[in-house]
Amino acid sequence: MIECPTCKHQEFVGTLYCGECGTRLVHGASVPTMEVSRGHVEPGEGTVTKPGAQEGPELESGAILGLRVVSTGTVLSLIGRENYTLGRLVPTQAVIPDVDLSPFRAHEHGVSRMHAEIRLDYNGVHVIDLESANGTHINGQRLEPQVLTPVRHGDIIQLGSLSLQLISRYRV
Amino acid sequence: MAGEQDYYKLLGVPRDATQEQIRRAYREAALRLHPDRNVRPGETELFVGVNRAYEVLNDPARRGEYDKELRAAEAETAEKSGFRCSVLHSRKALLQLDEPQVHYLLFDVTPAPGFKVIRPPVNLCIVVDRSTSMRGQRLDQVRSAAQAVLDQLDASDHAAIIAFSDRAEVVVAPDQAKDRSVSRARLSLLQAGGGTAIAQGLETGLTQLRQSFQRDGVNHLLLLTDGRTYGDEAACLEMADRSVTDGITISGIGIGSDWNDRFLDDLTSRTGGAAIFLDTPRAVTALLQKTFDDLGRVFANRVRLEGAFAPQVDVRSAFRLHPDPTPLSDALPLVLGHLGRDDSIRLLLELVIHAIGPIHELPLASLKVAGDLLGQAPDNPPLAIEIRCPVTGEPEHEPPPPEILATLNLVSLYRMQEKARHEAELGQASLAARRLENLATHLLASGERELAKAALGEAERLVHTRHLSTEGEKRLKYGTRALLLPSKSGAP
Numbered sequence: 001m002i003e004c005p006t007c008k009h010q011e012f013v014g015t016l017y018c019g020e021c022g023t024r025l026v027h028g029a030s031v032p033t034m035e036v037s038r039g040h041v042e043p044g045e046g047t048v049t050k051p052g053a054q055e056g057p058e059l060e061s062g063a064i065l066g067l068r069v070v071s072t073g074t075v076l077s078l079i080g081r082e083n084y085t086l087g088r089l090v091p092t093q094a095v096i097p098d099v100d101l102s103p104f105r106a107h108e109h110g111v112s113r114m115h116a117e118i119r120l121d122y123n124g125v126h127v128i129d130l131e132s133a134n135g136t137h138i139n140g141q142r143l144e145p146q147v148l149t150p151v152r153h154g155d156i157i158q159l160g161s162l163s164l165q166l167i168s169r170y171r172v
Numbered sequence: 173m174a175g176e177q178d179y180y181k182l183l184g185v186p187r188d189a190t191q192e193q194i195r196r197a198y199r200e201a202a203l204r205l206h207p208d209r210n211v212r213p214g215e216t217e218l219f220v221g222v223n224r225a226y227e228v229l230n231d232p233a234r235r236g237e238y239d240k241e242l243r244a245a246e247a248e249t250a251e252k253s254g255f256r257c258s259v260l261h262s263r264k265a266l267l268q269l270d271e272p273q274v275h276y277l278l279f280d281v282t283p284a285p286g287f288k289v290i291r292p293p294v295n296l297c298i299v300v301d302r303s304t305s306m307r308g309q310r311l312d313q314v315r316s317a318a319q320a321v322l323d324q325l326d327a328s329d330h331a332a333i334i335a336f337s338d339r340a341e342v343v344v345a346p347d348q349a350k351d352r353s354v355s356r357a358r359l360s361l362l363q364a365g366g367g368t369a370i371a372q373g374l375e376t377g378l379t380q381l382r383q384s385f386q387r388d389g390v391n392h393l394l395l396l397t398d399g400r401t402y403g404d405e406a407a408c409l410e411m412a413d414r415s416v417t418d419g420i421t422i423s424g425i426g427i428g429s430d431w432n433d434r435f436l437d438d439l440t441s442r443t444g445g446a447a448i449f450l451d452t453p454r455a456v457t458a459l460l461q462k463t464f465d466d467l468g469r470v471f472a473n474r475v476r477l478e479g480a481f482a483p484q485v486d487v488r489s490a491f492r493l494h495p496d497p498t499p500l501s502d503a504l505p506l507v508l509g510h511l512g513r514d515d516s517i518r519l520l521l522e523l524v525i526h527a528i529g530p531i532h533e534l535p536l537a538s539l540k541v542a543g544d545l546l547g548q549a550p551d552n553p554p555l556a557i558e559i560r561c562p563v564t565g566e567p568e569h570e571p572p573p574p575e576i577l578a579t580l581n582l583v584s585l586y587r588m589q590e591k592a593r594h595e596a597e598l599g600q601a602s603l604a605a606r607r608l609e610n611l612a613t614h615l616l617a618s619g620e621r622e623l624a625k626a627a628l629g630e631a632e633r634l635v636h637t638r639h640l641s642t643e644g645e646k647r648l649k650y651g652t653r654a655l656l657l658p659s660k661s662g663a664p
Contacts, residue, residue: 001271012524013267014274016572017584019591022614024581080609080628089617096581096617 005130006085006117023085024095024114059167065118065125066167069104070156075167083119085130086159087112101162110134110160118157118166119148125168127151134160179225179238182218186533186560187239191230198226246556253555254472254545255511257281262572265562266534270527274488277559278576279519281541283471283511292546293328293389294467296321298460299377300343300362301397302335307364310427310453314396315359317457318344321464322355330384333359336373337366346384368397371404374411374422381420388547390470390510391420392445394463396456397436398427405435412439419474419544421445421509423463423496427453429643433650437498444475444509446496449650451643466495471513475543478505478554484526485536491583494518497656499586504539511543520579528563535560579656585614586652589627593649596640605634611648623651 001010002025009020016025059066063077067086076099078084087097088106095113112132119126126148129136136143137158143149151157153168180187183197203209205219228234262276298318302311318333322344325331333344333355343362348354377393385391393415401408412422423445424436436447448459481487481504490500492508494516500506508517528534535558542554571577588611595604608631615624630644 012272012274013269014263014276016262016274016276016577016580019584019587021610022581022584022588024577081606081613096614098613098617100617 064169068165070163086116087114109162115159182225194229254552255541255555262576265564268565275523277521281517290547291468293386295330295386295391297332297377297381297393299334299373299395303337303368313453313456317460332380334377340372340376368399370401371407390467393422395424400432441498444507446498449646469512470510472511472543472545475508475511476505479539481537486524488522488524491520497653582655589648589652601634601638605631
């Protein structure tokens with residue numbers, strides 16, 4: 001049996017899409033994730049600037065979570081689920097991340113198609129690196145793949161070299 | 173060569189078996205079938221056959237000769253068949269595994285080249301629901317759409333229009349169909365009123381089709397309804413099964429939100445047809461026109477996939493992707509309906525394969541594509557397809573073919589919708605709502621804003637009322653199916 005990385009549903013070997021949540025269970029060939037030089041992802045790049053106390057008025061009403069793309073200032077609201085995969089949609093591929101970062105030049109930034117996941121539960125908000133090629137950093141600290149790391153409002157989540165700031169109205 | 177048995181099959185060994193494998197298989201078969209210990213009828217002949225097979229295959233020179241003949245004979249049979257078929261596997265090799273594994277097959281059936289192009293005579297019967305709810309725009313549209321089709325009939329075509337409510341009557345008989353003033357006058361008599369007894373309409377329609385049956389043409393019944401039939405579903409399905417044997421296909425158009433989509437799907441798909449959902453009656457004209465045009469382009473009817481799967485292989489699901497995306501029953505023979513002349517039939521099978529031991533190759537299935545070619549010389553054997561797949565001990569990391577991935581992605585969206593509906597019916601409203609939200613996310617990611625909105629709307633409704641709307645159910649079901657249409661998925 002194989003396990004769906006998103007919902008932990010068990011499927012037979014060879015299954016291509018999770019019957020429970022529709023997550024793609026294998027990675028196909030496409031443009032491989034770009035290698036970015038180490039320099040880009042080492043800490044101390046000056047991206048760790050915490051926002052003020054303001055709690056993201058840019059969030060859509062009803063949203064308690066969001067991501068601000070640091071380079072453009074765009075705010076992506078996360079609504080309606082308890083977990084969101086972050087990645088890069090490739091038109092010819094059926095890997096569909098919940099949050100598609102390709103409008104933010106994700107490919108050049110070294111974002112994998114399924115790069116990381118944000119998970120919400122009663123313990124708070126967590127980020128998990130989905131064994132991405134260029135790694136996920138929280139405030140400059142590189143995450144171990146597949147390990148839940150708690151994040152708070154204002155934290156910088158770096159996918160490859162793409163920086164996202166977490167906006168959270170979530171109270172534990 | 174023709175008519176003779178395949179020696180390899182007789183011994184139960186693969187074509188590339190080693191001499192040792194052949195010897196072992198022979199010894200086993202000979203022991204089992206030897207006349208001294210076996211007197212069951214037919215087995216002596218089998219014993220003789222096995223001996224002959226061994227005699228040939230055990231001698232490398234004679235085996236080489238035989239292989240050549242066998243391939244030539246097979247190629248010749250395949251050449252004569254009116255069909256071509258390609259099969260794509262989701263994996264290059266199966267795994268030696270003591271638990272079940274999933275394998276997908278994508279079939280493309282196309283007409284063989286070199287056949288003369290003809291337009292088959294069309295024998296069409298349109299069966300119209302004239303229950304009270306059809307009053308007004310719905311019936312007006314159907315009337316003008318039907319008239320438009322009647323106006324285009326060829327000399328060799330036949331058409332009839334049946335209306336039903338609690339009973340059925342012939343509105344336009346075949347001999348009136350080609351006379352414009354008569355058919356117009358007859359159609360104007362078509363007025364709404366009464367209930368929806370589909371069995372009545374079907375029976376009268378099928379009777380008309382049988383009376384003007386075209387042996388060398390397409391015989392098709394198109395059912396238009398906007399309501400539910402009560403109590404006569406079983407009778408309808410029985411009629412549908414009988415019509416398959418006669419070579420009559422049934423397709424359905426459901427207008428609005430109150431018809432029974434599951435019933436119409438079942439009724440039509442078992443004949444090789446499909447049900448289509450229209451949220452507005454305005455589209456009836458275009459749809460009727462398309463149906464009529466497609467019938468004039470049919471190359472073969474009663475197309476079906478026959479044969480058998482290996483004992484350790486189960487078909488978990490079968491889905492016709494083109495034309496008219498529809499889930500099919502998972503039992504052979506699969507009824508596939510019409511094959512158009514410049515068209516294909518695309519089919520996705522999901523197989524569950526049970527434990528595989530240390531072998532090099534697994535024969536998955538021995539299948540045949542059969543069907544009746546319209547207006548062609550009668551000598552057209554079905555196309556035999558042997559499906560086998562290598563087995564390895566090491567998992568390989570080659571990605572599945574993109575066509576299979578793209579298709580499966582869309583099929584999985586359809587399945588999510590089905591599952592949510594099932595959960596809603598079981599009273600698991602919050603589970604269903606979450607699933608629809610998830611579906612909406614996937615749909616948005618594929619750029620399907622309207623459909624995503626519909627899914628979110630239904631999810632919200634589930635939270636408030638614990639039920640899906642009858643319209644939303646259909647919109648999601650047929651909407652996710654429509655994602656598989658070539659314009660969207662890039663399939664041929």
